[in-house]
Amino acid sequence: MEIVLIIALLSALPIIYLILLQKKGKKSSTKSHPPLPAPPGIPIIGNMHQFDSSAPHIYLWELSRKYGPLMSLKHGCLPVLVVSSARMAEEVMKNHDLIFCSRPPMLGQRKLSYNGLDIALAPYAEQWRELRKICVLHLLSSKRVQSFRPIREDEVYRMIQKISRESASSQVTDLTHTLLSLTCTMICRIGFGKRYDEEGQERKRFHFLIHEARQCWLPSISLIIFLQLVGWINTLGCYLDWRKFSTSLICSTKNSLMSTWIQIGQRQWMETLLISCFNYRMTDQLRLI
Numbered sequence: 001m002e003i004v005l006i007i008a009l010l011s012a013l014p015i016i017y018l019i020l021l022q023k024k025g026k027k028s029s030t031k032s033h034p035p036l037p038a039p040p041g042i043p044i045i046g047n048m049h050q051f052d053s054s055a056p057h058i059y060l061w062e063l064s065r066k067y068g069p070l071m072s073l074k075h076g077c078l079p080v081l082v083v084s085s086a087r088m089a090e091e092v093m094k095n096h097d098l099i100f101c102s103r104p105p106m107l108g109q110r111k112l113s114y115n116g117l118d119i120a121l122a123p124y125a126e127q128w129r130e131l132r133k134i135c136v137l138h139l140l141s142s143k144r145v146q147s148f149r150p151i152r153e154d155e156v157y158r159m160i161q162k163i164s165r166e167s168a169s170s171q172v173t174d175l176t177h178t179l180l181s182l183t184c185t186m187i188c189r190i191g192f193g194k195r196y197d198e199e200g201q202e203r204k205r206f207h208f209l210i211h212e213a214r215q216c217w218l219p220s221i222s223l224i225i226f227l228q229l230v231g232w233i234n235t236l237g238c239y240l241d242w243r244k245f246s247t248s249l250i251c252s253t254k255n256s257l258m259s260t261w262i263q264i265g266q267r268q269w270m271e272t273l274l275i276s277c278f279n280y281r282m283t284d285q286l287r288l289i
Contacts, residue, residue: 156182
């Protein structure tokens with residue numbers, strides 16, 4: 001796979017060079033503001049080779065001492081604005097928040113969020129405001145949060161019991177895995193009435209997909225993400241499995257849980273979300289809410 005990727009990148013270099021020349025010609029013909037100070041980079045990859053991922057805050061602080069509180073970096077074809085002072089941060093986050101509030105498109109995030117349709121990655125627009133309204137009214141209200149309290153208490157009790165058993169038998173407790181399992185189980189019980197904490201193939205598959213999705217979700221510095229021009233190369237093997245899993249989960253929830261809740265006369269939050277999303281044709285967004 002790495003050899004194929006290298007060959008594809010080398011083959012694309014002439015095309016990339018022509019595209020860059022064309023963009024440079026368009027920029028020179030239009031009047032623009034003077035460029036921000038920036039460290040020198042390399043064509044195609046920009047400043048990616050200089051970035052210290054082990055301590056990015058220290059690296060960016062050292063750059064700000066040389067280039068000022070507002071500077072520009074190039075991660076492949078993506079320009080990155082670096083703000084390193086309180087005054088500049090206020091300008092970005094308060095006075096010009098509508099310009100900077102939308103997240104940049106990342107390949108992994110687009111794949112796992114149905115091309116950025118979920119509430120976390122959707123651009124600021126009417127669709128995002130509708131998603132926010134649904135969440136605030138039907139998911140995050142004080143009454144709704146309190147209704148989930150028995151589930152939270154039960155899952156925390158189960159976790160403490162598990163840790164106590166492992167401690168009594170002198171076993172090592174993996175807190176990272178335990179807390180991740182607690183969070184996932186709470187979400188699944190609240191959202192779908194199902195636990196994925198029991199041993200078995202379904203649990204292993206679920207936790208594997210969660211782990212793979214987290215790796216794809218993180219904005220890692222990679223050629224596939226930042227070059228953008230070779231985005232057709234799909235390295236996200238978990239995407240199809242994740243979409244199949246979420247689709248089956250939504251269908252089973254709609255067909256079984258909704259009918260059960262209606263029979264017992266309780267209008268739970270998932271029923272409300274399903275009805276709202278089907279009315280607004282927002283089924284894909286529901287998978288990521």
